Amino acid sequence: MRLFTAVPLPDVVIAELSAVSLRLQSNGDGLRWSAPESWHITLQFVGDTYKEHYECVVSRLRAVSLPPVPVQLEGLGIFDRTGVLHAGVAIAPELLLLQRRITASTEACGFVPEARTFQPHITIARSKDRGQGLAGLKARMRVQPRFTRFIAEEFLLYESFLGPAGARHEVRERFPLGGH
Numbered sequence: 001m002r003l004f005t006a007v008p009l010p011d012v013v014i015a016e017l018s019a020v021s022l023r024l025q026s027n028g029d030g031l032r033w034s035a036p037e038s039w040h041i042t043l044q045f046v047g048d049t050y051k052e053h054y055e056c057v058v059s060r061l062r063a064v065s066l067p068p069v070p071v072q073l074e075g076l077g078i079f080d081r082t083g084v085l086h087a088g089v090a091i092a093p094e095l096l097l098l099q100r101r102i103t104a105s106t107e108a109c110g111f112v113p114e115a116r117t118f119q120p121h122i123t124i125a126r127s128k129d130r131g132q133g134l135a136g137l138k139a140r141m142r143v144q145p146r147f148t149r150f151i152a153e154e155f156l157l158y159e160s161f162l163g164p165a166g167a168r169h170e171v172r173e174r175f176p177l178g179g180h
Helices: 011-024 051-062 093-107 134-140
Strands: 002-008 031-033 040-048 069-071 073-079 084-089 121-127 150-152 154-163 166-176
Touching: 002 051, 002 093, 011 073, 011 084, 011 121, 011 134, 040 093, 040 121, 040 154, 051 093, 051 154, 051 166, 069 093, 073 121, 073 134
Parallel strands: none
Antiparallel strands: 002 040, 002 154, 031 121, 069 150, 073 084, 084 121, 154 166
């Protein structure tokens, strides 16, 4: 199983991102646009997991006890190195604490935290050619959208399935925030 933890998005934010995505799309833009049902804010990519590790991960994640987390999306951006159009997420202290607690929990099950700095975002599109399709997109991104602030009441454990059309994600477990 390929697992990751993430904050799901509320319907209002999905609608706002959908409007932005539709406005930016154009025929032959060389981009693979993410489906709204796949949008989330990754907290930790756990990776390939065996059954015995899965049970450890779930048990440890159930022990994460934090209050709900305020989340504010920022403007659109492009990760040039990977050819990704994304909506940035403000790094609130509460979100950073949640990410660190989750990482510490899975570390106890043998998973090594990523060395990269936590950069929360929502992937909206990927360039099929590592960035070439993004040139025209930058010109259409002049006006930055505003997104509704929300409170994350839970985080999820997803299983990711890779396919030719991109990744498909299924929720495996839900972990409420705000006590048990």
